[in-house]
Amino acid sequence: MTINGPADIEASVRRRPTVALFVTCLVDLFRPTVGFAAIKLLEDAGCAVVVPANQTCCGQPAYNSGDREDTRAIARSVIETFEGYDYIVAPSGSCGSTLKKHYPELFADEPEWYERATRFSAKVFELVSFLADVMGVESVEAQLSATVTYHDSCSGLRELGIREQPRRLLRSVAGLTLAELPEADVCCGFGGTFCVKYPDVSNAIVGKKAKNVATTGADMLLAGDLGCLMNMDGKLKRENVAVEVRHVAEVLAGMTDKPPIGGKL
């Protein structure tokens, strides 16, 4: 293919954009399957995927603990590492939102970095909304004979507007039935360090969530954020509720052969 000018480059990027995967620390540490599922989904959608080695975490734990200096240092490093790619995609609404919505705010008093963070943030997306909204994916090839229910993680829902995209793609999974979760838009009580700083309050919140999950009769609980998933799974297991918990990307990528989060009951 010969590239004749900017218009052609743009067209080529649209056809086959290079996506840098921001793995997120929890997926990296606890659930690599989600990372591989993300790569498969992105590649199936026609993206070239790269995984820059120089990544740890988005900085949210520091940011939400009031430690602005460490957050800024982490943000600078993430921006430097990822800003050269067409898109930056994270399999998490919460980390995606930190990169997309909060990085520019961090540099409100540093014009040069503010500019850079703003340009960077325009290219950042959460995985499922990227597939649906940017790549125009309307269906996936996966198959799963199960009734699943879906929890809307807070940052994805309220900061990034992710609601219909995962449901639409899930409905295209052969054999899958989607049972709506009552109060799906209510927080699961994770809240990052909140869940260990205020374990009793967090428990009350996730306890309600577990009850709601149980009422759906679903075999499987899905969401787009591993923090919420680990929290909900931990509570379901402790309450002996036999519901498998997985990241939505695992189901969309047809990668449900691995044991679920926290194993089986």
Added chain:
Amino acid sequence: MQITSQTFKANTVKALADVDLQRALKHVEKGFIGKRQKAADALPEFEALRDSAMAIKQHTLKHLDLYIEAYVAKVEASGGKVHFAEDADHARRIFLDIARRRKAKTVTKGKTMISEEIGLNAFLEENGITPVETDLGEYIIQLRGEHPSHIIAPAVHINRDQVEADFRRFHVDLDPKRDLLKPETLLSEARQILRQKYGEADIGVTGANFLIAETGTSVIVTNEGNGDLTQLLGKCHVVLASIEKIVPTLEDTAQILRVLARSATGQEMSVYTTLSTGPKRPDDQDGPEEYHVVLLDNGRSNMLGTEFEDMLRCIRCGACMNHCPVYHAVGGHSYGWVYPGPMGAVLTPSLIGVDKAGHLPNASTFCGRCEAVCPMRIPLPKMMRHWREKEFESHLQPATARAGLGLWAYFARRPKLYRAAVSFAMPALKLLAGPKRRFRKLPLAGGWTKWRDLPAPEGRTFMQAYAQSGHGHMRSGGRETAR
């Protein structure tokens, strides 16, 4: 009022174990949310009205000095008097001066959170003056010796059967065999008792939802009509209000009213919206002989021009707490001072100091539901984060949390070191968990495992697995697949 925000954690443990409270809190969750949503859905311009209401408040706060001056001039032109109160103590002294001059023995009160903020009831009792709360919820908690647990539904933490028991305990002159099963009978019993008080009162105290600069008018919004009787039948009307209640014009008031009740209770308008301008004029049929406004600052002017200025847009609708999962779990008293929920988590540190209220901005999951429903679009999570930053800067957080965070940040800022550490730790954790793939207990993870299991990692980290999977770190190609 004694501040117990420092013991927030202990307060929540008590609240979570309180069966009656937990029963009552279910109503908050079930009641308010659906009603607000219905009201918002029924009004196509609701979102635009939120923008407009927010703009009015933003404009007012930018020129607050100007509008306060204009307001004071109008109140005085209508024969009323405005008293500036720098803090709670100052406000109480102003009130006592008025009460002493009027030789007041009884004070009827409409619902006012500023009265709570300055601790008026206890102060009046110390000075031999009897305060009588006339809002049903306030009346109930006054009988019980409690404080409001919600800014618009002060007794929301109490169940009907508890109210019945209280009424039987305090209304001893009434027939003990009377039927009090229906909530309406409780209401009419309270009404019957309170009706006599209005006329006897020497002073009627109300709060204000708005103070209108254009006309010098104070506005109250109620559902019971008790506020109207309080301010009309008392011989002297004292309005307790804080400086951010000022709005420029009547038109602005009307605009904000359209989002207030909808956000609060899901009503289009509350049952009564009452405007008071000055004392009784010579030709008026009724009204108070004197009209005073105690305009309270109490730390608010220090918020102007700071990252907390947006908080002064708050119109006290309560939507943030009605939608807050933490409030739903632990109720308003856990927050330990006058203002609970997300708005309290931001306002309380501003008013009493972050050293006393440090837990409140931390006790949030940042789920963002409060900001999503706030009619004034106050970025509540963002401001809670600002408080956390202030705490971090002044080393107010617990040493262990700070040390843990410091250690984590040290690694997070050094990818190579981080990689080496986690590449060892994660496979080890997987082994430790064994075939169950989760932990019931794990050293240093007690906060997590107290109530829930901890899922074990899958084994190798993603970065390890990816490097070994043949994808290669900077591979730029992918499988050719049709879209």
